[in-house]
Amino acid sequence: MGLSFHYNGSIAKPELLPELINEIQEIASIYNWKYNVYERQFPENTFWKPEYNQNIYGISFTPPECETISVCFLSNGRMSSNVHLKFYGKTNEQPESEYLYMLSVKTQYAGVETHQFIIQLFRYLNTKYFTNFKLSDEGNYWETNDEATLKANFKKYTDLINGFSSAIEYVPMLPKETIEAYFERLMKLIQDKKKQ
Numbered sequence: 001m002g003l004s005f006h007y008n009g010s011i012a013k014p015e016l017l018p019e020l021i022n023e024i025q026e027i028a029s030i031y032n033w034k035y036n037v038y039e040r041q042f043p044e045n046t047f048w049k050p051e052y053n054q055n056i057y058g059i060s061f062t063p064p065e066c067e068t069i070s071v072c073f074l075s076n077g078r079m080s081s082n083v084h085l086k087f088y089g090k091t092n093e094q095p096e097s098e099y100l101y102m103l104s105v106k107t108q109y110a111g112v113e114t115h116q117f118i119i120q121l122f123r124y125l126n127t128k129y130f131t132n133f134k135l136s137d138e139g140n141y142w143e144t145n146d147e148a149t150l151k152a153n154f155k156k157y158t159d160l161i162n163g164f165s166s167a168i169e170y171v172p173m174l175p176k177e178t179i180e181a182y183f184e185r186l187m188k189l190i191q192d193k194k195k196q
Contacts, residue, residue: 002108009133014042035061046075066110
């Protein structure tokens with residue numbers, strides 16, 4: 001639970017990868033963020049094909065209190081991550097195989113400023129390196145570029161998390177109550193409290 005953004009797309013041309021990695025590596029170094037560089041060059045004759053090898057191409061980085069952000073690709077040029085490749089890379093099941101290309105990052109605990117910076121970074125990267133790029137921002141900053149909207153959405157998620165945490169702390173599970181019934185009861189209490 002927590003405010004996140006979701007994204008997918010492809011790198012526009014395979015020859016852009018080294019420059020993309022270098023730019024993100026420089027930014028991560030300036031901010032002293034942990035990062036991991038994967039393969040720097042795509043293999044020949046794999047780009048835009050439906051199949052892919054088991055390597056990751058690109059870079060991932062982790063701002064403080066934030067989930068790791070992958071600017072990584074499979075050999076076919078589509079965005080993915082090392083974790084997604086491990087979990088979904090060998091499946092042929094639908095819709096599970098599409099999860100390979102659905103990336104998400106929770107920024108709730110990193111805060112508004114970090115979220116803004118990351119979204120602005122993706123705006124820049126999209127204009128220079130990506131194609132077919134889509135980003136859905138639970139903070140609505142990607143869609144609106146409005147800081148007030150972002151702050152209001154962060155507050156909404158923070159209030160929800162705090163309300164849920166308080167409810168768990170002060171409302172114990174009843175004897176013989178199922179976990180489903182317990183969470184339904186908790187959610188009703190939280191909603192009732194919000195109406196007051």
